[in-house]
Amino acid sequence: MDQMRQLVLVGFMGAGKTTVGAQLATKMNTYQRDLDQLIEQRLGETIASYFDRVGEHQFRQFETQILQEYADQSAILSTGGGIVMQTINRQILKQSSAPVVYLRTQPEELLHRLKDDLDRPLLKQMDHAAFIKLWQYREPLYQEVADVTIETDQLTPTQIVSEIINQLEMR
Numbered sequence: 001m002d003q004m005r006q007l008v009l010v011g012f013m014g015a016g017k018t019t020v021g022a023q024l025a026t027k028m029n030t031y032q033r034d035l036d037q038l039i040e041q042r043l044g045e046t047i048a049s050y051f052d053r054v055g056e057h058q059f060r061q062f063e064t065q066i067l068q069e070y071a072d073q074s075a076i077l078s079t080g081g082g083i084v085m086q087t088i089n090r091q092i093l094k095q096s097s098a099p100v101v102y103l104r105t106q107p108e109e110l111l112h113r114l115k116d117d118l119d120r121p122l123l124k125q126m127d128h129a130a131f132i133k134l135w136q137y138r139e140p141l142y143q144e145v146a147d148v149t150i151e152t153d154q155l156t157p158t159q160i161v162s163e164i165i166n167q168l169e170m171r
């Protein structure tokens with residue numbers, strides 16, 4: 001794989017975009033950008049606090065603005081779990097020169113991974129049934145933008161990194 005080859009990671013919250021993105025960057029000797037972190041840096045505020053203050057609609061508008069800025073700029077771009085909710089974001093991802101990798105994880109496994117996590121605003125508002133419903137709603141949207149899908153349930157982040165590199169090299 002080229003040293004600076006670009007790649008975008010998408011998937012539901014807890015799928016491992018931030019964790020896998022960081023490991024991929026080390027392995028590929030390049031850098032990772034995390035869209036949630038870029039948003040927080042730009043806002044000077046956590047997403048959780050911004051969400052509470054202005055609501056989801058305004059957060060999504062800001063998310064699109066930052067995605068537009070970085071979609072073609074970053075070596076490895078880890079996106080937020082809700083990036084596929086906006087049609088315009090899906091267009092940006094499909095038009096990006098970077099292959100889009102969907103980290104696909106079953107909702108039960110995600111709930112297990114996130115059980116002690118209080119930082120994700122949407123998680124705070126949802127019971128298990130609502131979480132599964134949102135997963136089912138988003139699933140085809142991730143598939144729509146993905147060039148490669150990796151089933152992550154049974155894999156460690158290190159194994160996922162190897163699988164991504166293998167699959168991209170085979171393309």
Ligand SMILES: Nc1ncnc2c1ncn2[C@@H]1O[C@H](COP(=O)(O)OP(=O)(O)OP(=O)(O)O)[C@@H](O)[C@H]1O
Nearest residue numbers: 012013014015016017018019080081113155156157
């Ligand atoms: N393959 C994996 N197996 C087990 N645990 C994992 C795996 N990938 C990530 N995790 C754990 O799951 C949690 C969520 O991971 P991470 O923050 O990378 O998800 P994310 O996709 O970036 O979520 P978000 O969309 O909310 O930013 C972390 O505690 C992380 O250590």
Ligand SMILES: O=C(O)C1=C[C@@H](O)[C@@H](O)[C@H](O)C1
Nearest residue numbers: 013036047080081082120121
């Ligand atoms: O799934 C979602 O909609 C979100 C996931 C996080 O990455 C953040 O982008 C934010 O909390 C929204």
Ligand SMILES: [Mg+2]
Nearest residue numbers: 017018036079
């Ligand atoms: Mg993340």
